[in-house]
Amino acid sequence: MTCLVFGKTGQLASALQRQSAVTALGRETADLSDPAACAAAIYAARPSVVINAAAWTAVDAAESHEAQAHVINAEAPGAMAKACAALKIPFLHVSTDYVFDGTGSEPWRENDPVAPLGAYGRTKLAGENAVRAAGGAHVILRTSWVFSAFGSNFVKTMLRLSETRNQLSIVNDQIGGPTPAADIATTLLHMAEAMQAGHAGGTYHYGGAPVVSWADFAREIFAQAGRAVTIEGIPSKAYPTPAQRPLNSRLSGAALQTDFGIAPADWQAGLALVLRDLGCVN
Numbered sequence: 001m002t003c004l005v006f007g008k009t010g011q012l013a014s015a016l017q018r019q020s021a022v023t024a025l026g027r028e029t030a031d032l033s034d035p036a037a038c039a040a041a042i043y044a045a046r047p048s049v050v051i052n053a054a055a056w057t058a059v060d061a062a063e064s065h066e067a068q069a070h071v072i073n074a075e076a077p078g079a080m081a082k083a084c085a086a087l088k089i090p091f092l093h094v095s096t097d098y099v100f101d102g103t104g105s106e107p108w109r110e111n112d113p114v115a116p117l118g119a120y121g122r123t124k125l126a127g128e129n130a131v132r133a134a135g136g137a138h139v140i141l142r143t144s145w146v147f148s149a150f151g152s153n154f155v156k157t158m159l160r161l162s163e164t165r166n167q168l169s170i171v172n173d174q175i176g177g178p179t180p181a182a183d184i185a186t187t188l189l190h191m192a193e194a195m196q197a198g199h200a201g202g203t204y205h206y207g208g209a210p211v212v213s214w215a216d217f218a219r220e221i222f223a224q225a226g227r228a229v230t231i232e233g234i235p236s237k238a239y240p241t242p243a244q245r246p247l248n249s250r251l252s253g254a255a256l257q258t259d260f261g262i263a264p265a266d267w268q269a270g271l272a273l274v275l276r277d278l279g280c281v282n
Helices: 011-019 035-045 066-087 119-133 154-162 181-196 214-225 254-260 267-277
Strands: 003-006 023-025 049-052 091-096 138-143 167-171 201-205 230-234
Touching: 003 011, 003 035, 011 023, 011 181, 035 066, 049 066, 049 181, 066 091, 066 119, 091 119, 091 181, 119 138, 138 181, 154 167, 154 214, 154 267, 167 214, 181 201, 181 254, 181 267, 201 254, 214 230, 214 267
Parallel strands: 003 023, 003 049, 049 091, 091 138, 138 201, 167 230
Antiparallel strands: none
């Protein structure tokens, strides 16, 4: 399998390069703000499968830069998917729980109604629709709360804050499944191989288990890292942000387990590996 990956230094792209001999394209080679260049890169490389691991992920900034986020999150994946459809190769695209409105307490299923709360979710949903409209073999993998030893994420933020503070206030009414980037990478590579073998693909959900609040996620980070930090749980309204966050980020992985045999990620085990990578534990 010759795999072309859009993205090079982000969490998921870094994990993919760690696990497989993929060809990763950075911004200097294929800038997602230029969708035509992304399509041209696919035609030039002629890989057997393409994974889009790049996106505009700055949720708050998307509120004031929705046009730019739309190009990167919607138009670029659409151009990639069209190129893959023309070449008759599978295209795998990563999306998010932010396409839902975050209501209720049941895990979101693939066919549940979508209703993004903000610009980031709207652009990611538009990307999903563009990928489907291209008409080629594809996978859309929705995930949530991604963390790793690479890039910027909640785990690294908590560790940084703990260097100077021994008490933190963290939101406790947003519930989801933290998901190691390494496990997402493994899942995508498995799905890519299955697609090449004739699997039909489609839209799937993949998240970590068990589900927790951000506050409980932080507590586990500090417990595993051996850092004495007290966490005060607070409601989302006490920590206002430009973009509204979904309260329910639970994702049902039942379809993925049935169709591909992939179980939800064990995020606590994944966290231990990330902390080891970061030199926080032996």
